[in-house]
Amino acid sequence: MNILLERQSRKPIYLQIRDRISHLIKSGALKSGDRLPSIRALAESLQVNKLTIIEAYSVLEADGIVSARQGSGYFVNSLSLQSTKLESTFSPAQNVTILEPGKSSFYDMYTPLVQAKTQLGIINLGYGYPHPPKDINLIARRALRQENPDIFFSHDMPQGQLTLCKQIAQMLVQQGLEVFPENLIITNGSQQGLSLAINYYVKPGDWVIVEAPTYYGAISILENLGARIIGIPMTAEGINLELLEQYLHSHRPKLIYTISTFHNPTGLTTTQAHRQELLALAEKYECPILEDNAYEGLAFQPVPAPIKALDKNDLVIYLSTFSKTLMPGLRVGYMVVTGKHYQAIIERKLLHDLHTSSISQAIVSEYLASGHYRRHLSRLRTENLQSRNTMLQALEREFPDEARWTVPTGGLFLWVQLPDNIPIQTIRNEAFAQNVYLACGSAFFPDKQGYPAMRLTFCLPQEEIEQGISIVGKLLKKYISRGHERISNYQPLAHSI
Numbered sequence: 001m002n003i004l005l006e007r008q009s010r011k012p013i014y015l016q017i018r019d020r021i022s023h024l025i026k027s028g029a030l031k032s033g034d035r036l037p038s039i040r041a042l043a044e045s046l047q048v049n050k051l052t053i054i055e056a057y058s059v060l061e062a063d064g065i066v067s068a069r070q071g072s073g074y075f076v077n078s079l080s081l082q083s084t085k086l087e088s089t090f091s092p093a094q095n096v097t098i099l100e101p102g103k104s105s106f107y108d109m110y111t112p113l114v115q116a117k118t119q120l121g122i123i124n125l126g127y128g129y130p131h132p133p134k135d136i137n138l139i140a141r142r143a144l145r146q147e148n149p150d151i152f153f154s155h156d157m158p159q160g161q162l163t164l165c166k167q168i169a170q171m172l173v174q175q176g177l178e179v180f181p182e183n184l185i186i187t188n189g190s191q192q193g194l195s196l197a198i199n200y201y202v203k204p205g206d207w208v209i210v211e212a213p214t215y216y217g218a219i220s221i222l223e224n225l226g227a228r229i230i231g232i233p234m235t236a237e238g239i240n241l242e243l244l245e246q247y248l249h250s251h252r253p254k255l256i257y258t259i260s261t262f263h264n265p266t267g268l269t270t271t272q273a274h275r276q277e278l279l280a281l282a283e284k285y286e287c288p289i290l291e292d293n294a295y296e297g298l299a300f301q302p303v304p305a306p307i308k309a310l311d312k313n314d315l316v317i318y319l320s321t322f323s324k325t326l327m328p329g330l331r332v333g334y335m336v337v338t339g340k341h342y343q344a345i346i347e348r349k350l351l352h353d354l355h356t357s358s359i360s361q362a363i364v365s366e367y368l369a370s371g372h373y374r375r376h377l378s379r380l381r382t383e384n385l386q387s388r389n390t391m392l393q394a395l396e397r398e399f400p401d402e403a404r405w406t407v408p409t410g411g412l413f414l415w416v417q418l419p420d421n422i423p424i425q426t427i428r429n430e431a432f433a434q435n436v437y438l439a440c441g442s443a444f445f446p447d448k449q450g451y452p453a454m455r456l457t458f459c460l461p462q463e464e465i466e467q468g469i470s471i472v473g474k475l476l477k478k479y480i481s482r483g484h485e486r487i488s489n490y491q492p493l494a495h496s497i
């Protein structure tokens with residue numbers, strides 16, 4: 001394959017390769033079904049590292065142009081797959097939500113999702129956890145057989161096992177976040193990290209800024225604490241920075257909660273420039289940031305380093321978890337905390353539960369040590385990317401033209417924005433009667449309203465995605481055609497309170 005590289009160019013080599021291959025496909029020089037050169041062969045002929053080729057192929061895959069086939073390499077996709085709408089069409093109304101202390105029940109939101117997961121025959125489009133790793137028994141047995149079993153028979157340090165902290169620090173360095181093991185705290189899932197950080201920074205009555213929509217587990221902690229919540233709308237680029245500044249200025253909040261990579265529920269990832277601007281605003285108004293990147297490990301293509309990587313003033317707490325990549329039942333998450341905040345958070349962690357389960361930590365540590373985790377992640381990414389593409393195609397085929405959706409480059413979800421006046425709860429009930437479980441968008445807004453939307457997980461078998469989307473698409477079309485008069489004058493729902 002003839003690819004001329006400009007080694008002095010500021011454009012990264014992997015993107016030059018991606019552009020050239022993409023051009024060869026578009027010009028017809030490479031046809032649907034053609035096999036791309038093997039990673040090794042192309043790396044040798046271009047005299048670049050194999051990782052550069054892997055990155056280029058991963059981006060082509062995320063663009064929907066090629067697909068990996070297990071053990072056989074990368075192939076050019078058929079035109080129908082290539083023409084899948086890969087541009088996000090998401091463009092919601094930009095209304096700010098202000099919520100005085102209230103109490104929604106996290107229990108009421110969380111339990112039906114988990115119950116639906118265990119119900120046989122249900123296509124669960126609402127619940128977002130990965131397929132379990134295949135080698136868990138082997139890894140767990142190895143973890144328990146380790147040289148020093150004493151660690152399981154006594155209490156441990158509140159910050160977590162040093163070996164695991166070192167492994168996570170190394171992993172984060174590869175994601176562009178340079179941290180030391182002494183900056184890490186192993187938590188009982190990232191939910192505990194959220195709770196520790198929020199309770200550290202926020203007191204009852206304080207204003208806190210969240211993205212709207214956002215993860216309802218964080219909203220519930222804030223509500224239960226008696227915080228006053230400002231929901232700043234998400235644009236296709238991330239939180240609306242102009243509105244953010246207005247509210248930082250007028251309300252002097254005590255915390256900004258953000259999910260910068262594979263945002264739950266929209267699946268959006270912010271750019272490097274957006275991250276820099278967000279941090280600059282936080283610095284200007286001296287407002288700490290809680291960055292919750294629970295889905296960071298599930299990227300189909302390279303993502304910018306976390307905001308924490310830009311933080312020179314200990315203004316950002318970063319947290320993540322192994323729940324979305326390994327297993328939620330292990331309950332292992334982690335926080336990166338720098339400066340004086342580290343000791344203060346550890347002391348809180350100690351008061352909560354002394355420390356995170358030593359056995360769970362040992363299992364995660366064994367995964368990281370053995371290289372199984374890296375292989376598992378790469379398998380998950382390939383599976384999830386294929387599932388995402390299947391879902392995008394199904395949406396294009398089955399959903400009404402009025403629906404708009406995001407196109408995530410990783411994570412587990414995408415977000416569908418629907419026309420005003422659509423009876424989303426009725427559709428949800430009717431879908432459930434046909435064995436399809438949906439997560440309504442309202443749960444992700446601080447005021448539990450927002451605009452009509454749904455979060456769809458694509459981490460499902462292909463047949464389930466196609467069947468589920470077809471059922472929901474028919475219901476949407478039925479209700480849209482009934483209310484066509486009103487919907488043709490569609491204005492997204494205003495919901496300022």
Ligand SMILES: Cc1ncc(COP(=O)(O)O)c(C=O)c1O
Pocket residue numbers: 188189190191192215217259264292294320321322323328332333
């Ligand atoms: C954004 C986000 N943060 C945190 C969590 C909590 O995850 P866990 O406590 O299992 O690590 C979730 C779970 O869905 C989430 O979506």
